Amino acid sequence: MTRPPIRRVASDVRRGRGAARREAEAAIRRQAASDLDAYVAFDPAAIRERADAVDRAVAKGEDPGPLAGVLVSVKDLYALDGTPLRAGSKRPLPAWSEGFLVRSLRRLGAVFAGKTHTVEFAFGAVGLNPNTGTPVNPWDPAEHRAPGGSSAGAGVSLWEGSAxxxxxxxxxxxxxIPASATGVVGxxxxxxxxxTTGVVPLSTTLDTVxxxxxxxxxxxHAFLALDPPAGSDREPAGSLSEGISGLRIGVPASRLWTDAEPDIQAVVRGALVELEAxxxxxxxxxxxxxxEAGERYFDGRIxxxxxxxxxExxxxxxxxxxxxIIGKRxxxxxxxRAIDxxxxxxxxxxxxxxxxxxxTAERVDLLATPTLPIxxxxxxxxxRLGAYRDANRAMLSGTCPASMLDMCAISLPAGxxxxxxxVGLQLMGPSGGDLRLLAQAAVVEGVLGTNLTRLGTPPRVPA
Known part of the structure; x- marks a missing residue:
């Protein structure tokens, strides 16, 4: 399997060397051939219509944008014009307007592939949804394993090749969580x-898109297209030319490490040793x-x-x-109480x-932990509901501390x-340090390799 970077895909479309329609047809073929069930709604006609609009713009000498022709799957928590919004529930919600992220991607030339499955109202980390279906994790050739949630179809759609x-x-x-569970970057x-406009909320305090x-x-590339650095930006954008040398990675004494299964600890520590070398x-x-942040997340008071x-x-x-599984929790x-x-x-x-x-005191650039402990x-x-609750808590335990501490964080495939x-390697950076963390993650990936080179192709995805 080969996969050109989205920078090249968009560049070819913008210059007339590629065609958004060709990208769209390839995505439609891959989705039709897949049994991974990433989507709750997939509309080939709408995909073709949007791709053709991008190609027409190029033909007229216009620039569709830095994500021209790039296929984007949309979690069914987002409003997307022309597609019902269910939020993983048993029936469609009242009409919502598209928000910041969807509107921005439209302006940048992206083509929307469809709506991916989500846990009902995003309230769960496993990825299970008895209402609309649970996508198949492509890494197990025999059993239906959890894809990670609540963005359950997101990583699956990437491996499927439809986005x-x-x-x-x-x-x-x-x-x-789904990035780690399916071997992609998130x-x-x-x-x-x-x-977070145009997105059904779970927590007004902690939600991010x-x-x-x-x-x-x-x-x-996609982040910088959406959010280019400006002179007033709070942090330096970071440069890939800085390389890995001297990057100070903190390995915290924490249950994020000690609660992880031994083979998961070994994979992540092995990746860190490679970075050290x-x-x-x-x-x-x-x-x-x-x-403490993890404990406070699980006390359920936010x-x-x-x-x-x-x-209500x-x-x-x-x-x-x-x-x-949602209502009882x-x-x-x-x-x-309000006071609590x-x-x-x-x-x-x-x-x-x-x-x-x-x-700051330790002069640490970022913290490194396993993304998921199981x-x-x-x-x-x-x-059994008890088994689900245990798995749900475990899958949240590695990631919720960064959310509670208002850090930016990224998961990369470690092995x-x-x-x-x-297995995911989670890198956590300081609040507002998004652009630097992205640059550091790209440098780390340059050492460890991409998911294809490090993990190979999932058994349920054609090579």
Missing amino acids: RIALGSDTGGSIR MRPTTGRWP GLLTHTAEDLR AGAMLLDVDVPELD VQPEFLGFL RELPEWIPLLHS LGAAGEV YLAALDARHRLSARAHARL APPPLAALS LDGEGMP
Whole structure:
């Protein structure tokens, strides 16, 4: 399997050397041949129509933009004109208007592939959705394994070949979790960097919108197209010419490491040793705020009451329709007192300030941990609600601390575990340091290799 970078795809389309329609037809063929069930809605006619519009613009001498002809799958939490919005629920939601990220991608020349599956209202990390279906993780040739959630179809759509960029949302890890589980790259931008307009909310405090791609360089190109650095930017953009030499990577003493399965620890540590051999500096650091942030996320005093409040205000008739794996976990949300909710928000700010001060004092560029502490579980093992809850908590435990600490974070493929499932390396950077983290991730990828070179092709995807 070969895969040109999206920079080259878009450049060829913009210069008339390629055709958006040809890209579209290839994506449509791949989706038709796939049994991975990435999408809840896929409309070949709409894809062709949008691709033809891009090609017509080029023919008239216009520039469609730096993502011209690039296929983008859209998590079914986003409003997308012409496509129903279900948010993984049992029926379509009232009409929503497209928001920042979808509108921006339209202006940049992207072609939307369709709506990918999400966990119902994004409230889950495993990727399971009994309402609309659960995509197949392509790395297990025999069993139906979880794809990671809540952006359940995002990574699957990339391997299917029907999209080169996948839109996800990340509250406690819903971009990074499926990126790790399916062996692609996914980034949580700093909270508030991009508006979450046009996206069904889970937590007004923690929600972010972002991208998954096959490579860090693809993600960096798309991010810079959406959010180019300006003179007033808060952080330097970072330069790939800096290389890996001297990059200071903190390895925290934390349950993010100790709770990870031994073979997952070994894969991620092996990747870090490779980075060290290439010139990076590995530093043992103590960041107790990571573990406390995880504990506070799971106490349910921020996300759950914010989610329940949204449903009660905007979609009260949907509450009785929630599947039990969602509804039962919401049970105590209405009992959270306002004083406890406000105290949780205050604690989050204090923890974030302490963690950032610690990184500055240690002169650490970023923190490195496993993205997920467990392998994506087979769906058959999740039939009991208790088993689902345990897996859901485990899959959130590696990513929710960065969300609570208001850090930007990215997951890169580190290798395969003993079961042949992908393992993610999570790199966490300081708040507002998105562009630098992207540059550092591209440098790390230059040492470790892309997912194709490091992991190979999933067994359920034709080579």
